[in-house]
Amino acid sequence: MKIYGVALLAGCFLIGKFTGYALGMFINIEGDIGGVGFAMIYLITINSFMKKKGLLKKETRRGILFWGTMYIPIVIAMSATQNVKAAWAGGWIALLVGIVVVLLIFLFVPIISKIGNKKEPIKL
């Protein structure tokens, strides 16, 4: 059932958030420190474990995948509810940072591609 997947996702999410807040308390920062990242790690780990054991049913998976596909619409809603008026004043920083970062990173591609390249397509 799809709800099993949603519940599994919710479990990973909450434990991840808990880890984030606990880490925050540990290093004396009030707030969630990387909770989403931890939650993702938990989900990836459980996912690959259950896949190996053949425990992950298709419908369960679908319950999680649905929420994954909702992330783009949610980001759009998030963008529409930001303080854009205030950001406009400093908007050129966004343009500058975005372009500079991308141009510099393009230079890294051939350098890092040299690591371990056996010239044969990697099997996925």
Add this chain to the structure above:
Amino acid sequence: MLEILENIIDKNGLIFAFLCVGFLMLFSFWISKHILKNYIPSVAIAIIIALGLAFFGSKNGLGNVKVFAGLSLLGGSMFRDFAVVATAMNADIAKIKAAGFAGSISLIVGVSFSFSVGALLSFLFGYTDIVSITTIGAGACTYIVGPITGYALGATSEVIAISIATGVVKTIFVTIMTPLLAKGIGLNNPHSAIVFGGLMGTTSGVAAGLAATDVKLVPYGAMAATFYTGLGCLLCPSFFYLIIDYFLK
């Protein structure tokens, strides 16, 4: 009549938000396909329109306009974080192992480098508080990492909007530049596509850029990019925040 409609929307704000975002995406998809010939991904167009619409509101963007109040719930941190975690479902440990050492290196270099450039530039151009610098640096990773970091650290909405805009500029620029620069940087095989995805991180930009270069490379780049957001969300509000904190104290 109008009163009844307003009343329904008022009471069902979240549902109305689903309808609005759906329409906006349909519209953006149409523009991307028919007017811009897929040069700019539809998601990027939708985000630009959404940011533009936010002008009609105030502090919470369009969320301040009564009928669109449901957008604040849909775009709030609860749903956003939940959906981002769900995207990890498409990532697979076995697959990232296949990408090998170069893939991992590219992820670490990509996140650290983007953050450093973003943080440095924001500092050079007048931002002096640790939270704002970290948030804009995180925005230089992706438009997801930016706001997640910003909310976690309690950044102002203005700074969060800048970090989203930074990520959006990155996505658009990656999409436009990838097919133009692919040949020059040897982006013509799965190996370099994985490295490219890991370095750039913006999944929609990487996928769209690679699609315009060579469709066969898309899954390799997109797979590596999936891990980028997770790594960014993990490092930016924690390790990188502490580094910025160390430098500015």
